[in-house]
Amino acid sequence: MRSGSPSSAEPGVSPGVPEPVLGTIEAHLKQRELRREELYQRARRLRRLAQATMTRLHSDGAAPAELAEVRRLTAELADWVHREGRGDEPLAHDAFQEAVEAILLGAVAERAPLPGPSDLGVDPEAYLLGLGDVVGEVRRRVLDRLGRDDLAGAESELALMERLTRSLLRFDTTRAIVPLKPKQDTARALLERTRGEVVMARFLARARPDGGTPGVP
Secondary structure, three states, rough: OOOOOOOOOOOOOOOOHHHHHHHHHHHHHHHHHHHHHHHHHHHHHHHHHHHHHHHHHHHOOOOOOHHHHHHHHHHHHHHHHHHOOOOHHHHHHHHHHHHHHHHHHHHHHOOOOOOOOHHHHHOOHHHHHHHHHHHHHHHHHHHHHHHOOHHHHHHHHHHHHHHHHHHOOOOOOOOOOOOOOHHHHHHHHHHHHHHHHHHHHHHHHHHHHOOOOOOOO
């Protein structure tokens, strides 16, 4: 009569997961942790550079060197995610969104055509979210013009803001693909507020004695 537990070698009893298989899985998980950390650091660097570039654009009006670096790092990160970051792409989403926002704002400042997703090497989803945010950056440009009594410049920036908002509102897709509706709602609200501020500035300019009000010499 046999005593004790069944032997792992006993017919009909599984010996469990082989040690080499467990070791392979363990190595895979460790490598993925390392890749995730590298992806996080790359994305963090791009996000910080994009934010600093937008600050420079608003203060100085131009940042060609910074914009070139943002575009370079965006392309590098997109390529790295494609090759090494499969499954961890969400870690880079915010960085791509910020980079798109900075690059589009740079094109606005330079009065240049706005690049598309393929020009930047990013997915359309990240591009649309960045486009949504750049509407608010153009609003800042409108307010800056108004603060300098540049009504014509403010009206020109407002017209661009309207075009960007129309482009953004063109898309109707599920939130599961891209959470675009909050960006659309915000852009619409900012546009209406900015339009009202420009209208008020125009009214005040006309009411001033030097504003060309009829009957005023």
